[in-house]
Amino acid sequence: MRSELLALRAGHVFDGVNVGPSGMVLVEDGVIRDVDFTGASPPEHAAVTDFGPDGWLLPGLIDAHVHLCWDGTKDAVEHVASHDHEAVLETARASAATTLTTGVTTVRDLGDRDYLTLALREQMPPTERPDIVAAGPPITTHGGHCYFLGGEADGADALLAAVRNRAARGCDVVKVMASGGMMTPGSNSLHQQYDRSDLRLIADEAHQLGLTVAAHAHAVPTIADVADAGFDTIEHFSFLTAEGVGLRQDLVDEVVRRGTFISLTVGILPGDTPPAPAVAAHLAALWDLVAKVIASGARIVPGTDAGITADKPHGVYPHALTQLAELGMPNRDVLRCATSEAAEAVGRAGRKGVLRPGADADVLALGSSPVDDISAVADIRAVYRAGHRVR
Numbered sequence: 001m002r003s004e005l006l007a008l009r010a011g012h013v014f015d016g017v018n019v020g021p022s023g024m025v026l027v028e029d030g031v032i033r034d035v036d037f038t039g040a041s042p043p044e045h046a047a048v049t050d051f052g053p054d055g056w057l058l059p060g061l062i063d064a065h066v067h068l069c070w071d072g073t074k075d076a077v078e079h080v081a082s083h084d085h086e087a088v089l090e091t092a093r094a095s096a097a098t099t100l101t102t103g104v105t106t107v108r109d110l111g112d113r114d115y116l117t118l119a120l121r122e123q124m125p126p127t128e129r130p131d132i133v134a135a136g137p138p139i140t141t142h143g144g145h146c147y148f149l150g151g152e153a154d155g156a157d158a159l160l161a162a163v164r165n166r167a168a169r170g171c172d173v174v175k176v177m178a179s180g181g182m183m184t185p186g187s188n189s190l191h192q193q194y195d196r197s198d199l200r201l202i203a204d205e206a207h208q209l210g211l212t213v214a215a216h217a218h219a220v221p222t223i224a225d226v227a228d229a230g231f232d233t234i235e236h237f238s239f240l241t242a243e244g245v246g247l248r249q250d251l252v253d254e255v256v257r258r259g260t261f262i263s264l265t266v267g268i269l270p271g272d273t274p275p276a277p278a279v280a281a282h283l284a285a286l287w288d289l290v291a292k293v294i295a296s297g298a299r300i301v302p303g304t305d306a307g308i309t310a311d312k313p314h315g316v317y318p319h320a321l322t323q324l325a326e327l328g329m330p331n332r333d334v335l336r337c338a339t340s341e342a343a344e345a346v347g348r349a350g351r352k353g354v355l356r357p358g359a360d361a362d363v364l365a366l367g368s369s370p371v372d373d374i375s376a377v378a379d380i381r382a383v384y385r386a387g388h389r390v391r
């Protein structure tokens with residue numbers, strides 16, 4: 001029996017890189033078979049869904065930094081640290097389902113607890129959740145930032161074992177808490193947790209095993225060291241100093257020169273929910289910094305950090321894209337960052353973030369133009385995951 005051929009049509013297509021007119025995307029067995037911009041008629045046996053002349057087709061969106069095990073409430077730290085495995089898995093299941101309905105079809109989870117996102121990937125059918133690029137628990141020092149997630153390791157032998165263990169379990173990426181962070185009581189964002197040689201050891205071993213490496217880095221010297229160690233993505237990139245926020249242009253230039261991806265922490269729910277106090281104190285300076293990083297020509301990917309606080313619930317991603325546009329990124333660049341660029345950053349180039357033959361059929365249909373107004377990414381008409389319509 002021949003599997004069903006789907007023909008998705010709309011007045012406009014963004015294929016992850018370029019915008020084309022009157023497009024048609026042909027889908028079979030969960031994979032894109034063809035993309036047509038010539039206005040050709042669908043094959044006779046295809047099941048056709050037409051989103052109309054104002055409709056847009058684009059690749060499913062990619063969030064480069066989420067925490068599915070965290071419940072997106074003001075008590076998220078306490079919950080993820082203290083609940084039993086089944087309860088945390090239940091949270092992760094709900095987070096994944098919510099995320100998918102907002103058109104985010106791939107997430108990179110940069111900090112679960114006890115490898116529970118790997119269990120989630122086993123248990124939850126792919127068509128009910130985004131594709132998950134998993135880090136497992138972040139590698140951190142004993143008692144360091146997010147130690148309660150189960151990833152404590154100190155010293156060269158333990159660090160090598162930690163990287164190898166993640167590779168053996170099936171993680172895709174190694175996440176390292178290179179500096180302290182704001183969410184952990186007693187942790188200081190200005191404190192560097194691993195020195196340059198440890199960071200290089202981790203990065204080299206991960207690359208050797210075919211994994212990418214992501215560094216959580218707030219402090220200025222830490223940003224310098226993870227860039228030098230060859231990390232693939234730098235999370236937050238916030239240039240925190242004792243005085244506030246101090247962008248170092250030479251470091252930004254160095255990161256641009258290396259082509260390192262900067263995973264900018266954007267996306268806050270509008271309204272009354274206050275950000276974490278440590279963040280609120282620097283918010284205006286941080287947005288100013290993001291605007292400067294955007295203007296620098298760095299390779300940027302949006303990462304929401306969804307789940308960690310009440311102003312960052314799962315599903316917040318469309319606000320991240322709106323915010324990048326507000327801070328000066330042209331809409332087409334926002335779309336590219338959220339799709340093909342993000343796919344490359346998270347190690348899924350060619351399979352995700354593009355509408356191309358052979359790519360997974362993760363497709364988003366919008367009712368209006370995201371090039372004219374980026375908030376159209378929330379004007380969702382349909383979401384397809386591996387060829388299945390999930391919304």
Ligand SMILES: [Zn+2]
Pocket residue numbers: 065066067110111305
């Ligand atoms: Zn995070």
